[in-house]
Amino acid sequence: MALETPAGGRAVAIVGGGFSGTLLALKLAAARPDWRVTVIDPSSRPGRGLAYGACAPSHLLNVPVSRLETGLSPRFDAWLEARGGMAAALAESGGDLQAAFASREAMGAYLAERLEAARRSGAVTVVRGEVVRLLDGARRGVMLRDGRAVEADTVVLATGNLPPRPPLPAGHWLIDDAAFVTDPWSREGLEDLDPDAPVLLLGAGLTMVDIALSLAERGHRGPMLAVSRRGLLPGAHLYGGAWEPFLARLLPAGPLALSKAIRAEVRRAQAQGQPWQRVIDAVRPVIGRIWSGWSPAERGRFLRHLRPRWDVHRHRMAPRIAARIEALLASGALTTRAGRLRDWRRAGGLIEVELHPRGGGPAQTVCAARILNCTGPRSDLQGLEEPLFADLARRGLIAPDALGLGLETQDCAVLTARGEASTWLYAVGPLTRPAWWEITAVPEITAQVDGLVHALAQDAGEVPALAEVFADMGAGI
Numbered sequence: 001m002a003l004e005t006p007a008g009g010r011a012v013a014i015v016g017g018g019f020s021g022t023l024l025a026l027k028l029a030a031a032r033p034d035w036r037v038t039v040i041d042p043s044s045r046p047g048r049g050l051a052y053g054a055c056a057p058s059h060l061l062n063v064p065v066s067r068l069e070t071g072l073s074p075r076f077d078a079w080l081e082a083r084g085g086m087a088a089a090l091a092e093s094g095g096d097l098q099a100a101f102a103s104r105e106a107m108g109a110y111l112a113e114r115l116e117a118a119r120r121s122g123a124v125t126v127v128r129g130e131v132v133r134l135l136d137g138a139r140r141g142v143m144l145r146d147g148r149a150v151e152a153d154t155v156v157l158a159t160g161n162l163p164p165r166p167p168l169p170a171g172h173w174l175i176d177d178a179a180f181v182t183d184p185w186s187r188e189g190l191e192d193l194d195p196d197a198p199v200l201l202l203g204a205g206l207t208m209v210d211i212a213l214s215l216a217e218r219g220h221r222g223p224m225l226a227v228s229r230r231g232l233l234p235g236a237h238l239y240g241g242a243w244e245p246f247l248a249r250l251l252p253a254g255p256l257a258l259s260k261a262i263r264a265e266v267r268r269a270q271a272q273g274q275p276w277q278r279v280i281d282a283v284r285p286v287i288g289r290i291w292s293g294w295s296p297a298e299r300g301r302f303l304r305h306l307r308p309r310w311d312v313h314r315h316r317m318a319p320r321i322a323a324r325i326e327a328l329l330a331s332g333a334l335t336t337r338a339g340r341l342r343d344w345r346r347a348g349g350l351i352e353v354e355l356h357p358r359g360g361g362p363a364q365t366v367c368a369a370r371i372l373n374c375t376g377p378r379s380d381l382q383g384l385e386e387p388l389f390a391d392l393a394r395r396g397l398i399a400p401d402a403l404g405l406g407l408e409t410q411d412c413a414v415l416t417a418r419g420e421a422s423t424w425l426y427a428v429g430p431l432t433r434p435a436w437w438e439i440t441a442v443p444e445i446t447a448q449v450d451g452l453v454h455a456l457a458q459d460a461g462e463v464p465a466l467a468e469v470f471a472d473m474g475a476g477i
């Protein structure tokens with residue numbers, strides 16, 4: 001059964017109504033009002049996705065307002081001003097709205113409102129459902145789990161952040177144990193948590209920060225221990241300062257040379273009273289170009305040795321969030337350790353596990369009533385059982401990359417298992433990380449979506465190359 005038959009013009013089906021899919025739908029519908037643009041998402045609250053949907057009002061954006069403009073109308077800053085409720089953020093940023101950190105929930109409401117307005121005007125069709133298969137025979141489009149089909153000439157995968165991968169081998173008993181929470185965003189397994197019980201958080205990045213703060217806010221009093229291989233916490237945003245882009249003259253640089261150059265530049269900046277944050281901001285617009293010039297071996301070296309440090313400097317906490325985490329650490333409510341966990345066993349109502357500290361030393365026994373998987377969204381599509389990707393992989397329509405980052409694409413066109421670029425299947429957002437690397441946050445995804453809209457709407461054929469797309473982003477992200 002065809003759910004919607006294109007009434008003329010081209011039909012575009014967008015799989016996923018998170019930030020990437022929503023922005024693409026809105027921009028494509030504005031550029032080509034004669035086309036039929038359909039967004040398909042299982043959520044009852046489309047437009048938000050994981051980042052701007054599964055959050056509490058206290059969860060803040062980790063990018064200031066100035067970097068969250070996506071070209072939609074009204075602008076995000078104007079919408080925030082009209083909505084109000086920014087007193088705490090403005091007090092922190094000295095009254096400067098552009099430098100303020102708004103809530104993720106506000107961003108979600110802003111996007112959802114834009115999508116709803118487009119739906120009401122008939123510019124975009126929103127279908128609630130899960131896509132499980134691609135149709136690529138006489139009829140092209142997508143098939144939903146409930147058997148409905150959406151016909152389309154062009155399909156764009158915007159499925160974004162996959163649920164976290166359990167950090168244990170498949171079949172391990174702990175994965176099936178009620179004490180183990182595979183996906184902390186689902187909030188499953190937290191409702192009946194004893195507020196005095198010890199909790200073990202696997203991972204120490206921004207997901208852990210969100211979950212630790214959520215637990216503290218709901219009155220959790222038991223000790224929270226966050227364990228990661230290196231025990232590194234994300235850095236904090238800092239207001240002020242500036243640093244010139246300095247990497248262009250060093251291109252191309254291998255991972256080691258890049259690391260040395262950044263460290264030397266941070267020392268130079270600090271000697272001049274400039275924070276390291278501005279140096280990292282100056283790197284961000286060119287990191288995609290550097291990445292695209294690296295061989296698979298160099299990319300692998302970067303992921304193995306440098307990624308943890310890059311991530312904690314690049315993915316930062318808003319100042320207010322950093323202050324709250326600092327307070328939890330100072331009070332002892334939250335502790336972090338570097339090491340590996342082994343030998344999981346049940347001990348009455350608790351799980352006991354051996355913590356082998358990084359750098360050696362005697363193993364310690366850690367006990368927890370709940371273990372929360374805070375390792376962040378999964379990117380590796382190899383062996384993924386999710387029906388759509390399993391189907392695409394089985395039919396050779398996609399090529400998961402060897403480094404476990406996502407899908408192989410060329411200027412957003414999905415590559416088949418034989419390495420051919422599709423003429424009608426595209427991908428945007430975090431799924432395209434193998435080619436783009438920094439394609440997680442709003443500024444980069446916005447630039448990528450603009451490139452794809454340009455290519456599709458103009459029938460230009462190809463999305464502008466990565467270097468061109470990121471060229472205008474500027475520093476200070």
Ligand SMILES: Cc1cc2nc3c(=O)[nH]c(=O)nc-3n(C[C@H](O)[C@H](O)[C@H](O)COP(=O)(O)OP(=O)(O)OC[C@H]3O[C@@H](n4cnc5c(N)ncnc54)[C@H](O)[C@@H]3O)c2cc1C
Pocket residue numbers: 015016017018019020021022040041042043048049050051052060061062063104129130131132158159160161162377388428429430440441442443445
């Ligand atoms: C917790 C968190 C906080 C973040 N905070 C920030 C921030 O402050 N600032 C910033 O710039 N970036 C932030 N990011 C980065 C964020 O990833 C991007 O900004 C953006 O949300 C990615 O959007 P997306 O639409 O690609 O993915 P998602 O938000 O994951 O949305 C994908 C959507 O696709 C749907 N979907 C999946 N499979 C199917 C299917 N088979 N059929 C139909 N629908 C499907 C999902 O249900 C989901 O709604 C954050 C990310 C996370 C995870």
